[in-house]
Amino acid sequence: MLTLETIFGERIGSVFRGWTDKIHEINKKYEKPRITMSRGVKIALMFIRVYLILLVLILGYKFWTMVK
Amino acid sequence: MDFGSTFFYKYRRFIKTLKIYLLLAGPGLIVMLADNDAGGITTYAVTGSKYGYGLIWFLLLLLPVAYVVQEMTVRLGAVTKRGHAEAIFDAFGSFWGWFSFIDLALVNWLTLVTEFIGMTAALAIFHVPPIVTVIIVSIVMMLMVLQGKYWTWEKIAILFAALNIIYIPAAFLVHPSVSEVLSVGLIPHFPGGFNGTLFFFLMANIGTTIAPWMIFFQQSAVVDKGMKEKDIPWGQMDTLIGSAFTVLVAIFIVVVTGTVLYGVEVESAAQAASMMMTTSPWLGTCIAIGLFNAGFLGAICISLASSWAFGEVFGWAHSLNLKVRQAPWFYACYLFALITAGGVVLLPNAPLVLITLFVQVIAVTLLPAALVFLILLLNNEEIMGKYRNTTLQNIAGTVIVVAIIVLSTLYALTTLFPEWLM
Numbered sequence: 488m489l490t491l492e493t494i495f496g497e498r499i500g501s502v503f504r505g506w507t508d509k510i511h512e513i514n515k516k517y518e519k520p521r522i523t524m525s526r527g528v529k530i531a532l533m534f535i536r537v538y539l540i541l542l543v544l545i546l547g548y549k550f551w552t553m554v555k
Numbered sequence: 556m557d558f559g560s561t562f563f564y565k566y567r568r569f570i571k572t573l574k575i576y577l578l579l580a581g582p583g584l585i586v587m588l589a590d591n592d593a594g595g596i597t598t599y600a601v602t603g604s605k606y607g608y609g610l611i612w613f614l615l616l617l618l619p620v621a622y623v624v625q626e627m628t629v630r631l632g633a634v635t636k637r638g639h640a641e642a643i644f645d646a647f648g649s650f651w652g653w654f655s656f657i658d659l660a661l662v663n664w665l666t667l668v669t670e671f672i673g674m675t676a677a678l679a680i681f682h683v684p685p686i687v688t689v690i691i692v693s694i695v696m697m698l699m700v701l702q703g704k705y706w707t708w709e710k711i712a713i714l715f716a717a718l719n720i721i722y723i724p725a726a727f728l729v730h731p732s733v734s735e736v737l738s739v740g741l742i743p744h745f746p747g748g749f750n751g752t753l754f755f756f757l758m759a760n761i762g763t764t765i766a767p768w769m770i771f772f773q774q775s776a777v778v779d780k781g782m783k784e785k786d787i788p789w790g791q792m793d794t795l796i797g798s799a800f801t802v803l804v805a806i807f808i809v810v811v812t813g814t815v816l817y818g819v820e821v822e823s824a825a826q827a828a829s830m831m832m833t834t835s836p837w838l839g840t841c842i843a844i845g846l847f848n849a850g851f852l853g854a855i856c857i858s859l860a861s862s863w864a865f866g867e868v869f870g871w872a873h874s875l876n877l878k879v880r881q882a883p884w885f886y887a888c889y890l891f892a893l894i895t896a897g898g899v900v901l902l903p904n905a906p907l908v909l910i911t912l913f914v915q916v917i918a919v920t921l922l923p924a925a926l927v928f929l930i931l932l933l934n935n936e937e938i939m940g941k942y943r944n945t946t947l948q949n950i951a952g953t954v955i956v957v958a959i960i961v962l963s964t965l966y967a968l969t970t971l972f973p974e975w976l977m
Contacts, residue, residue, distance in 0.1 A: 509869060513649060520648035522935055535924060535960075536654060542920045542963050550913045554906050 582776035583790060585709065585856065586625060586769050587797025588716035591804050592853025593673020594666065594911050595763035596846050597824040599805050601912075602756055603812030604821035606747070611740030613757065614805050617764040622798040623951045624765050624926065625773055627933050629790035630942045632777030639774040641867035643928050646938065655928060656868055662918050663768045663861045667896035669911045670857065673850035675900050676825030676907070680832065680843045689897035696855055696893060700886065705779050705875040712855060718848045719804055725841040726807040731814040740806075754966040759912055761959060762919030764801065770925055772860035775867070779874055784942065811842070823908045854893070862889040920963045923956045930956070 492500030524532070591599075602610055628639065635642050640659065644652035674692055675685040699711055745753055773794075782790055812827055815838070821827050824846045832839030859875075865888045866873020872882035879886050899905065930952045933944040944952070 513644070513868060513870075517644045517649040517652055520646060520651075521938065522646045522931065524647070524931075532651070532927065535927060538960075539921055539924055539963070543917055546913060546917055546920060550909065553909060 582709075582773050582780060582782075583625065583629065583793030583795075583797040584800070585712045585716055585797075585852075586773045586776070587621065587794065587801040588719045588804070589712075589772075589852045589856040590621070590764060590766070590769060590801050591719055591808075591849055592666070592670055592763070592857075593677075593824070593846060593850035594669040594853070594915050595805070596808060596849045597669075597673065597908070597911050598756075598759045598763045598915055599808040600812045600816075600824040600827045600842075601821055602760060603809035603814075604816040604819055604827065605752075605756065607813040607817040608736050608740035608809065609744065609746035610756070610760065611736070611806055611809055612743045613760060614764075614802055614809065615741075617761065617805075618798050618802040619951070620761070620955055621764050621801060622795055623948065623955065624929070625769060625794045625798070626791050627929050627944070627948070627952070628770050628774040629777055629782075629794055630787055630939065631929070631932055632774040633782045633784050633787050633790060634939055634942050636778055637774075638778055638863050638867040638873075639771045639929075640864035642774070642932060644868060646932055646935065647928065651928070652868070655925060656864060658921050658924060659767055659771055659864055660861060662766070662914075662921055663771075663857050663864075664892060664896060665910075665914045666766065666768060666918060667854060667857045667861075667892055668899045669914050670850040670854035671897050671900040672907045672911055673824065674847050674854070676823060677828070677843045677847035677850065680825060680828055680839070685901055689900060692851065692854070693890075693893045693897055696851075696858070697886075697890060699855060700859070700875060700889060701879060708875050709776075709780070712852065715848055715852045715855075719845065719852065720800070721841050721845045721848070722804050722807045722811065725838055725845070726810045726814075728835065728838050728841070729811055729814045731810050736810060751966065754962060755912075755916065758919050758959075758962050758966055759915040760805075761962070762915035762917075762922075764805070765922060765955075766918045767922055767925045768857050768860045768918075770929060771864050772856050775860065775863035779863070779876070787942065811838070823911065826908075854896075858889050858892045858896075861892050862886070916966070919959060923959050923963075926952065926956050926959075 490500065492504065494500065495503060599614075631639070631642060637645065640652070640656055643655045671689060671692075675688045678688045679685065699708055702708070747753060777790060808824075812821065815831060815834075816827055819830070821830070824842065828839050828842035828846060830839075831842055862885050863873050865871070866882070866885045869884070871884040873885045874882065877885070900907065930944065930949065933939060933952075934949065936943055
């Protein structure tokens with residue numbers, strides 16, 4: 488079975504394992520949000536998020552063309 | 556009561572109020588003055604040289620904008636006793652939490668790079684090599700946090716923040732025409748008309764006045780300082796005074812470069828300082844010292860905002876009141892941010908000025924996402940109780956979010972279609 492330890496070796500793999508375990512722990516801790524959002528709000532939030540990332544990518548493109 | 560008694564009573568009351576304020580002041584004042592960081596000084600300097608006094612009215616509009624946003628973090632921190640990263644994870648769950656956290660980590664690091672760019676450029680005017688600046692600054696910044704008390708750190712930071720005011724006497728040194736500043740600066744207009752360059756400058760100016768790191772920093776600082784619900788009015792006053800100072804300093808920088816360098820092609824504050832050094836060494840020195848100080852202040856706040864956020868999310872001990880052995884990851888995070896950001900500045904041929912301006916614009920582009928969560932949190936009765944947002948505060952917050960999204964979109968459109976609006 489492919490594990491982090493087999494990919495990166497025992498030492499580095501165990502460090503990565505520690506990080507992924509921590510992230511799983513955080514995800515579990517905050518599994519149930521205190522504020523329940525309606526489907527519409529979630530979609531609107533996701534739309535804003537994706538849209539803003541798109542704008543940042545355009546900025547990145549502009550930066551790249553200026554540097555070149 | 557006779558006049559003497561009334562005067563004495565009012566004087567005593569004023570002194571008492573001032574003492575309480577000085578005790579509770581800090582997060583708002585520091586975050587606002589640190590907001591005029593190296594990137595900010597560069598943006599204002601370039602704005603002044605390009606548009607003269609033409610955008611001063613826009614900077615004045617940013618005073619209520621900065622106050623509205625930052626005031627919300629005071630209430631949220633004092634009521635929840637949680638930093639912003641933790642508050643988002645707790646309220647919206649890990650999915651949205653990670654989004655906000657990654658945004659913050661990325662933008663903070665990029666902004667930290669711009670602080671080092673400003674500091675190295677400022678000291679380069681005095682012939683200090685960049686590598687020496689990076690090493691000395693990193694050591695001083697580590698010593699500042701290692702003394703083990705939030706209170707001491709805060710007072711040192713306020714001292715550096717006070718140095719930010721150096722731009723006010725600098726503006727008097729250039730003898731600007733007050734009538735011209737008032738007549739050109741206070742009447743809203745768009746110098747040069749609507750075009751991509753103007754959108755870029757408007758966004759960069761918003762980006763220097765409100766930024767995602769400020770939201771995270773002030774809320775965490777309010778928590779680390781131990782402010783309670785009853786301290787909220789003091790926190791609000793602190794934020795208001797800070798907002799007024801930040802805009803005032805910004806205007807004075809624009810006045811300096813708008814008077815001396817209007818129409819001259821200026822790329823950065825460091826270049827502006829070098830140019831001024833030839834005609835007025837005092838003025839050039841003031842601008843250079845101010846730029847270094849701004850970068851330093853920005854760097855200590857931003858790296859701290861990141862460390863607090865990492866500590867909150869990963870559950871590490873995260874307070875300036877703790878020693879290194881009690882909060883090793885908190886301080887390691889702080890050091891890591893300093894070393895990596897400082898390292899970028901030392902890369903040969905890196906387009907440092909361009910990086911500085913683009914980071915401001917990227918920060919403001921990502922800002923609405925952070926603001927939406929802030930507004931949602933402040934509207935939750937279960938979390939905020941009687942401290943939740945009023946209708947007026949919601950309208951103000953929503954207008955800010957919509958305005959930023961519209962401006963970002965217009966700028967993106969002019970980037971994709973350069974012939975549009977030119």
